[in-house]
Amino acid sequence: MDLMFNISGLAETEKEFTTSKRDVLKYLKLIGVDSRFISYTPEKIYINNLRFSKFSRKREATFNKQFPEIKVVRNKLFQKICAKSSKHMALEIKPNSRILMPEDNFMIEILMEPYTRKYGVELVHDGEYDLKVNPIILDDEVNNIFESIFEGDGLNFRRDDNEIYPLANVSLEWINSFLEMDGQKGLDCENKNELANSFSEFLEDVAPQYKENVVKASEYIEKKLEAEK
Structure with missing residues (x-):
């Protein structure tokens, strides 16, 4: 059932709103949408978490009357990607x-945008910074592990304390499926090691859920080795 929201005064204030980011977010707050769980772009609003954002169909209709040029995207796959990504982000x-x-990197941009409101972070493209986004995806993380093993290097733990990994547990298939639906350019794997990629393709056929298990096993070994130091 849709939550009630107070629209008194909207008629008087509608003309005061422009299509600036500040005004769009202000209007969303006014109609009861929690903007910590949506991603803003000038052309589209992407819902990250439908329940927490409170972006009901009724609120969407109200929003569309004020901003008919801004599309509200209710993509379930994108919401799943956000849920996976948030598990890393909450810790990092x-x-x-x-x-x-x-x-x-459009995918990173829309995933990170809400954190300017969730945690008050500032997203920059140059200059000084506290943390750096590493855009590695799940497929590359797994292939990097396989490559290190096949080359006789064992497990290389390549994560840095000053980096964050929004897509480290999100598969290329999910990412590109969403990007295609949204009319965006897809991504490619960075790891081009033939043996690692061939082994990944083999495992994909016999154990489709293997990628996350490989990463979890690697993380477990890393933590165990750290504890023994």
């Missing part, structure tokens, strides 16, 4: 930190 992001963003 420090409130009010400056975060260095990668260039030309």
Whole structure:
């Protein structure tokens, strides 16, 4: 059942709102939407978490009357990606930190945008920073592990304390499926090691859920080795 929200005064104030980010977010708050759980872009509003955002169909209709040029995206796959990503972000992001963003990565941009409101972070593309976004995806993380093993290096734990990993547990398939639905350019795997990729393709056929298990096993070994130091 849709939650009731107070629209008294909207008629008087509607003309005061522009399409600036500040005004759009202000209007969302006014109609009862929690903007910590949506991603803002000038053309689209992406719902990260439907329940927590409180972005009901009724609120969407109210929003569309004021901003007909801004589309509200209710993509279930994107919401799943956000849920997976948030598990890392909750542990890695420090409130009010400056975060260095990668260039030309739409997926990272819309995933990180809400954290400017959730944790008060500042997203920057140059200059000084406290944390840096590493855009590695799940497929590359797994292939990096396989490559290290096949080359006789054992497990290389490549994570840095000053980096955050929004896509480290999100598969390329999920990412590109969403990007295609949204009319965006897809991503490619960075790891091009033939043996690692071939082994991944083999495992994909026999054990489709293997990727997250490989990463979990690697993280478990890393923690165990750290504890023994």
